[in-house]
Amino acid sequence: xxxxxxxRRQSIPAVxxxxxxxxxxxxxxxxxxxxxxxxxxxxxxxxxxxxxxATWPGRKVEHWKYTSVQALKAYESAAWATTAIxxxxxxxxxxxxxxxxxxxFVDGVLNAxxxxxxxxxxxxxxxxDADAAQVIRSHLGKIAGSVxxxxxxxxxxxxxxxxDDGLLIHVTQNVILEKPIYLVYLSTGSNxxxxxxxxxxxxxxxxxxxxxxxxSASSDAxxxxxxxxxxxxxxxxxxxxxxxxxxxxxxxxxxxxxxHVNLMRDAVFKGFTVAEGSKLKRxxxxxxxxxxxxxxxxxxxxxxxxxxxxxxxxxxxxxxPHCTSQQVFRxxxxxxxxxxxxxxxxxxxxxxxxxxxxxxxxxLTSNSAEINTKPELEIYADDVKCAHGATISQLDExxxxxxxxxxxxxxxxxxxxxxxxxxxxxxxxxxxDVKLWLESWLKRRFSExxxxxxxxxxxxxxxxxx
Amino acid sequence: MLEIHELFAKVxxxxxxxxxxxxxxxxxxxxxxxxNGSGKSTLGNVLTGRAGYEVISGDVMFNGKxxxxxxxEERARDGLFLAFxxxxxxxxxxxxxxxxxxxxxxxxxxxxxxxxxFDFMKLARESSQRVSLDPAFLKRGVNEGFSGGEKKRNxxxxxxxxxxxxCILDETDSGLDIDALQVVAAGVNAMRSEARSFIVVTHxxxxxxxxxxxxxxxxxxGKIVRTGDKELAKELEAKGYGWLEEEGV
Numbered sequence: 001x002x003x004x005x006x007x008r009r010q011s012i013p014a015v016x017x018x019x020x021x022x023x024x025x026x027x028x029x030x031x032x033x034x035x036x037x038x039x040x041x042x043x044x045x046x047x048x049x050x051x052x053x054a055t056w057p058g059r060k061v062e063h064w065k066y067t068s069v070q071a072l073k074a075y076e077s078a079a080w081a082t083t084a085i086x087x088x089x090x091x092x093x094x095x096x097x098x099x100x101x102x103x104x105f106v107d108g109v110l111n112a113x114x115x116x117x118x119x120x121x122x123x124x125x126x127x128x129d130a131d132a133a134q135v136i137r138s139h140l141g142k143i144a145g146s147v148x149x150x151x152x153x154x155x156x157x158x159x160x161x162x163x164d165d166g167l168l169i170h171v172t173q174n175v176i177l178e179k180p181i182y183l184v185y186l187s188t189g190s191n192x193x194x195x196x197x198x199x200x201x202x203x204x205x206x207x208x209x210x211x212x213x214x215x216s217a218s219s220d221a222x223x224x225x226x227x228x229x230x231x232x233x234x235x236x237x238x239x240x241x242x243x244x245x246x247x248x249x250x251x252x253x254x255x256x257x258x259x260h261v262n263l264m265r266d267a268v269f270k271g272f273t274v275a276e277g278s279k280l281k282r283x284x285x286x287x288x289x290x291x292x293x294x295x296x297x298x299x300x301x302x303x304x305x306x307x308x309x310x311x312x313x314x315x316x317x318x319x320x321p322h323c324t325s326q327q328v329f330r331x332x333x334x335x336x337x338x339x340x341x342x343x344x345x346x347x348x349x350x351x352x353x354x355x356x357x358x359x360x361x362x363x364l365t366s367n368s369a370e371i372n373t374k375p376e377l378e379i380y381a382d383d384v385k386c387a388h389g390a391t392i393s394q395l396d397e398x399x400x401x402x403x404x405x406x407x408x409x410x411x412x413x414x415x416x417x418x419x420x421x422x423x424x425x426x427x428x429x430x431x432x433d434v435k436l437w438l439e440s441w442l443k444r445r446f447s448e449x450x451x452x453x454x455x456x457x458x459x460x461x462x463x464x465x466x
Numbered sequence: 467m468l469e470i471h472e473l474f475a476k477v478x479x480x481x482x483x484x485x486x487x488x489x490x491x492x493x494x495x496x497x498x499x500x501x502n503g504s505g506k507s508t509l510g511n512v513l514t515g516r517a518g519y520e521v522i523s524g525d526v527m528f529n530g531k532x533x534x535x536x537x538x539e540e541r542a543r544d545g546l547f548l549a550f551x552x553x554x555x556x557x558x559x560x561x562x563x564x565x566x567x568x569x570x571x572x573x574x575x576x577x578x579x580x581x582x583x584f585d586f587m588k589l590a591r592e593s594s595q596r597v598s599l600d601p602a603f604l605k606r607g608v609n610e611g612f613s614g615g616e617k618k619r620n621x622x623x624x625x626x627x628x629x630x631x632x633c634i635l636d637e638t639d640s641g642l643d644i645d646a647l648q649v650v651a652a653g654v655n656a657m658r659s660e661a662r663s664f665i666v667v668t669h670x671x672x673x674x675x676x677x678x679x680x681x682x683x684x685x686x687x688g689k690i691v692r693t694g695d696k697e698l699a700k701e702l703e704a705k706g707y708g709w710l711e712e713e714g715v
Contacts (some may be wrong), residue, residue: 157517397517402554405514406568407542407575416567418556424607 017056018076023158026080026193030164036126039133040163043141047160054154063152066340067311067371071254071280074191075226081107081192087217090186096437100182102330103167105230106217107187107225108194110167121170122181125197128168135170140199143232144260144286153284155256159197159230166197167392171206171239180431181210185239185252187216189223196229202239209242211434214257218249223250226280229257235267242430246438247275247283251308254280263323265291271298272429274438276445277330277337285314290350299425300329302389304337304369305451309386310339312408318351318381327358330422334365334451344376347384354384362392363421368459395421411453418453419446467492467663468632472482473524474688481522482508484688490632491658497674498667500685501707506667507551508518509685510636515541516546540682542568547630550622551637556608561620564608565590569627581664588631591625596656598649615646622653633657634665639673651676671703 016024027048032040057064073117087094091114095102101122102431103115110124123132144156166223171177185196202208212231216223227249235241249255255278263269274281276430302310316325325345343358362371375388394415403413423442446452468490475483490496511519513526515538526533533541556564560589566586571656573580581589585689591601597619609617618638635654639647654664654677666677674682674696682699684692685708692698692710702709 266573301697396554399554399556401516401538402556403564403568404538404629405516405542405548405550406564407539407571408564408567409539409571410537410569412567416559417556418565421555422558424558 003013016052019072020052020056022076022078022280023051023161023349027161029080030162032164033126034062039125039128039136043163043230046141046145047157047163051154051161052155054157057154058195063313063342066338067282069280072226074224075193075254078191078193078226081190081194081225084188084217086111086186090114090217093291094219095184096182096211096213096434098180098182098211098431098433100180100211102182102184103166104184105196106185107192108165108196108227111415121172121175123168125163125166125168132168132170132219135201136199139201139232139234140166141232143234143262144230144258153258153286155282156230156258156260156284159195159228159258162228163197164195164413166199169198169200169208169210171200171202171208173203173236174205175203176207177209180211182371183210185212185214185227185229187214187223187225187227187249189216189225189250189253190232191224192226194225194227196227197378198229198231200231200233200241202233202235202241204237204239206236206239208240209431210244211230211431212243214245214247214249214255216253222252224252229255231257231259233259233261235261235263236267237265237267239264240268242270242271243273244429244431244434245273245274247273247281248441249276249278249281251276251278251306252393253278256282258284260286260288261296262288262290263294263296266293267291268294269296270297270428270430271296272425273298273300273312275302275310275312277302277304277310277339279309280308282311283313285312286317287315287325288317289319291364292320292322294323296373297326297428299428300327301422301425302329302331302339302341303333303445303452304331304339305334305421305449306337307335308337309339310337310377311341311342313340313344315344315346316356318345318347318354318356318384318458320348320350321352321354323351324355325357326330328425329360330362330425331360331371332363332365332418332422332452333369333371336366336368338370339372341371341373341390342376343374343388345378345386345388347379347381347386349380351381354381354386356384356386360387360390361421362394363394363418365418415446415450415453419443467494467529469527471525471527472558473512473526474522474526475508475524476520476522477508477518482688483512485524486685486688486689488683489666490663492663493658494681495658495664495666495679497679497682497696498665498685499669499682499699499702504685504687506584506685507636510548510634510665510667513541513634514538514546539571542628542630543590545631547625547628547633549618549625549633549635549638551640552667553609553621555610555612557610559608560604561606561608562587562590562604565604565624565627568624572628590627593623596626597623597653614641615643618642618650619646619653622650626657628652631661632663632665634667636667638666638669639670647673648676671699674699686710
């Protein structure tokens with residue numbers, strides 16, 4: 001019966017809004033070689049179909065309840081970004097100094113001049129050899145393609161519709177990448193649109209570290225571009241991946257991005273993400289336990305000030321037994337900014353002996369800031385351990401007193417504690433240089449602008465020691 | 467150094483200090499003993515200015531200033547130091563950063579130039595070794611995951627770095643094994659000088675074998691009921707506090 005309903009729905013031609021219509025026009029403008037076309041055509045078509053059919057976000061759509069996509073109206077006649085010239089000293093000033101394989105994409109296009117040579121296994125879709133093409137064919141669009149996920153992720157569908165090229169990282173069996181892979185995605189703005197697609201396939205026993213770093217060309221000038229990104233990751237049996245994603249674009253940018261990961265038997269995913277708000281920033285993590293014994297841990301930090309928005313939607317699917325997931329997110333929201341954390345854990349009926357934990361803590365630093373935190377648990381198995389917690393709080397008064405009793409001023413004490421609230425999670429980062437860079441980035445954020453420092457007086461008295 | 471005159475104070479609506487008088491001169495060490503709930507910790511918290519500890523009446527002069535005119539951090543910069551009974555854990559803020567901020571604040575207040583990061587690190591490492599704390603602790607979050615003994619040694623290290631003129635040790639000996647107790651006592655003794663005074667709050671006479679006080683006071687129901695020298699502590703250890711109450715003092 002439900003099939004009939006679905007079919008009937010699909011048969012009604014949806015009325016496309018101007019953004020959707022224009023998005024399809026943009027897809028039509030893309031030019032590809034015959035080889036690329038053959039490789040990507042099926043994906044593009046499927047993406048186009050799904051995008052046309054998807055329900056447009058609005059307050060009545062559960063997964064977009066708190067996040068408006070009004071900002072996309074600005075792109076109803078936008079063009080594809082044309083690759084601009086890199087700002088001077090961009091590499092030395094803005095990037096993390098790191099012993100890594102660095103690849104820099106500017107508005108979705110690889111900039112070879114500031115990128116390292118691609119080691120074996122890494123190639124653009126457009127430069128794929130026969131082996132790479134085979135890997136792309138068997139994985140691209142499949143990881144993000146589950147029915148349940150695609151229903152919620154219309155921008156993933158749009159990303160497929162727009163995929164004319166992309167990056168493949170293929171780590172073959174038992175290969176341990178000595179150097180991290182540092183992917184830089186730069187947007188230059190000026191109201192243009194860019195698309196970014198990345199596919200990572202790790203074979204059995206492989207081991208790698210990847211850092212995805214999104215930023216705007218200029219740290220102070222406006223970046224009014226819209227970037228849609230999708231990273232698909234397959235972690236094979238017993239393979240290990242540490243994945244860090246930094247979304248630190250200028251606040252005038254619009255970014256919708258997703259990371260979809262499939263974990264096979266005994267695979268390990270360690271994720272870390274930091275995002276700063278912008279006029280539209282929506283990040284989806286879809287993490288699927290597909291093989292027994294897989295485990296994942298995932299830390300996230302978000303900061304929003306001014307009238308920024310940051311929205312994290314995470315969804316962890318425990319499809320099979322004996323998997324674990326641990327998730328910790330912390331956010332600080334100030335001024336009139338708004339943040340959303342929606343953490344979904346879906347434990348399938350077969351997924352006995354699951355261990356799943358989720359924790360989200362928030363610090364509000366102004367009375368007009370807004371945070372929407374929502375744990376969403378769907379548990380169909382009966383022998384699982386599942387814990388979740390979400391809090392919105394203020395700074396600890398005892399800690400404030402302790403710092404002041406050592407001569408530290410209340411305003412500096414508040415800054416130290418606000419910084420410490422998110423800095424605490426950084427200890428999970430394995431690459432020391434990334435950790436140090438982020439730590440100093442955070443420190444700068446907190447010292448240059450007090451909007452992320454909690455100046456709200458804690459209520460009431462501290463617990464008294466007699 | 468410190469003059470406490472007829473101090474009455476309450477916590478969460480409950481009156482704890484009932485007309486306490488105490489006079490401490492430069493270079494003196496005063497031990498304060500007393501049963502649970504007699505107001506020992508309250509005294510330290512009232513003197514440092516913790517929120518929730520409300521002064522009803524009385525006054526306290528500290529180095530010629532009215533202590534209650536000063537904010538918490540101003541009292542600290544003026545040389546008042548409280549070694550906490552329960553030092554606070556602050557994950558995410560490194561011990562080194564915390565120590566540097568507090569030493570910077572104190573030095574600035576007394577007109578000394580800022581220490582460079584390099585000089586400060588050297589100083590902090592030396593201090594940590596003096597209290598037998600692995601310098602690796604400097605990089606960790608403030609008291610984060612420290613054992614009880616490590617926290618207390620961290621307090622003493624802060625005291626060494628800040629060089630206060632009045633140090634209040636609030637049951638610093640609680641939860642310490644003999645070795646840690648000796649380390650803490652040695653740290654305190656090394657800091658004893660003509661210009662520095664101590665208030666040592668403790669339940670046990672044992673600490674006073676290592677830190678020998680000039681005076682021992684017994685606090686009961688929010689006021690000092692008996693004052694003597696170190697022999698008084700031994701008498702208390704032998705007879706308990708009940709003995710004083712029986713005497714009706």
